[in-house]
Amino acid sequence: xxxxxxxxxxxxxxxxxxxxxxxxxxxxxxxxxxxxxxxxxxxxxxxxxxxxxxxxxxxxxx
Numbered sequence: 293x294x295x296x297x298x299x300x301x302x303x304x305x306x307x308x309x310x311x312x313x314x315x316x317x318x319x320x321x322x323x324x325x326x327x328x329x330x331x332x333x334x335x336x337x338x339x340x341x342x343x344x345x346x347x348x349x350x351x352x353x354x
Contacts, residue, residue, distance in 0.1 A: 310338060
């Protein structure tokens with residue numbers, strides 16, 4: 293489900309989904325990051341957004 297939603301999203305919504313799904317460790321590594329790198333945002337922005345989502349979820353903020 294997360295892969296399809298990420299592929300169909302565009303612009304800011306795509307970045308938001310990467311941020312949200314990055315808070316789920318297994319899904320982040322196996323699904324979100326590989327798909328997001330191949331889409332619009334590119335690898336650098338994907339890494340930054342995924343890192344932010346992961347860190348904030350670990351701090352209990354997200």
